[in-house]
Amino acid sequence: MNPKDKLIHLHHCRGAGWKTIQAIVQVDPLLSSLFTKSYAEWKDIVPLPSNKLQMFFRDLHSLSIMEKLRRYEECHIQCLTMFDEEYPYLLQQIFDPPWVLYMKGRKELLKEQNTLAIVGTRTPTTYGLGALKAILPKLVEKNFTIISGVAAGIDAAAHMVTLNEGGKTIGVLGGGLLQIYPKRNVQLAETMMKQGLLLSEIPPMRRAEPWMFPVRNRIISGLSRGVLVIEARKRSGTLITAQAALEQGRDVYALPGNILSPQSMGTNQLIQDGAKLVLTASDIEEEYANLF
Structure with missing residues (x-):
């Protein structure tokens, strides 16, 4: 062996x-x-x-x-380990890169340079979804590869808008590839396995457990050069991804929101703490231009 x-x-x-x-x-x-x-x-x-x-x-x-x-x-599932030369460079640089990744779909997307994570609440407002649909198509047009967590709400919307625009997207699951969760996103996951890339650090047959999702978030940010937070409550899993991004030396961007909306408290706090305020796709494009 x-x-x-x-x-x-x-x-x-x-x-x-x-x-x-x-x-x-x-x-x-x-x-x-x-x-x-x-x-x-x-x-x-x-x-x-x-x-x-x-x-x-x-x-x-x-x-x-x-x-x-x-x-x-x-099942057309590929395994990528830390022993493989094609292991993603950005992910390799984090403190605790996954030893093994299980993948299905377009493996070549792991070589893309313009990677941006988009994360947010599972219960987005009309404003949050509207802002995502206004900003994201322009980023897809500029060849950004969008990474998210295949969760309900902003994650699913980010993947769907990207796919609808003919763009490139990578989904990072909390559980195994043969146990898709949440069930409402099974169809989305199946589409991503054909048109994008779906991956997980959890062996394919294992069901998702609560502890897996915060651990999964470090992979979302680790594969990305920056993380855009659309909407987030003050204490939420979304902010765990933002914190992981900061620890990994990634840029964090946030959409400003209504000061009376619970879904905007987390993003407004991120901006107060130094995250770049994003109003248009150009705000992110300018930052990425400086990275290369």
Whole structure:
């Protein structure tokens, strides 16, 4: 088994979170001794309590990863790992890049330079949706690749407007590719698998769980050169993406909104904190012109 397949195998083992895999790769960069270490040796290497270590060890020696890979291939799902040369450069630069990405669709979109994340509330106002529809087509016309999280509300609208305009879009799921969530966006997801790119760090058969969405947000911002926040409440998952973007050294843009609207409190606060106020597509285009 080659190092890439070993990493994917490791990624499917219960208990093998990001830090656990990092600890393993640090002592064995090519995973050459992955299947020969004893339980006692693993105990000294991985930061896991005994119950999780037992699950990890059991999965390590019982999972049939080649069978899973055959299933993924049948479903046209591609696997991209940190061992692959084509792993996205921008994503590689973040503090905790995903060890494995599972993808379906136009893989070549990961090579695009003008990547912009668009995120926002799941309950947008007429104003927020109207502003998105006014700004986004002009960005698509300028060859921006739009990245979002396939969630209800602003995320779904950003993907749909981009597709309707014949543009390029990448969706980052919280759960696995074979367990699309939310169900209302299954049709959108299927369209994106054909015309855009859908990806996830979660193995394809796993259902979405609440903890996966904040973790997913670092990938949305990590793949992007900047993040545009359309509408966000004061405490929301959208602001987690904006915070991740700042930590990753990405630019954050925000749409100003009605001071009486709860959906604009988060974006107005971002602007007060230094995010670039966006009124038109040109405001973002100018910033991107300076990046290149």
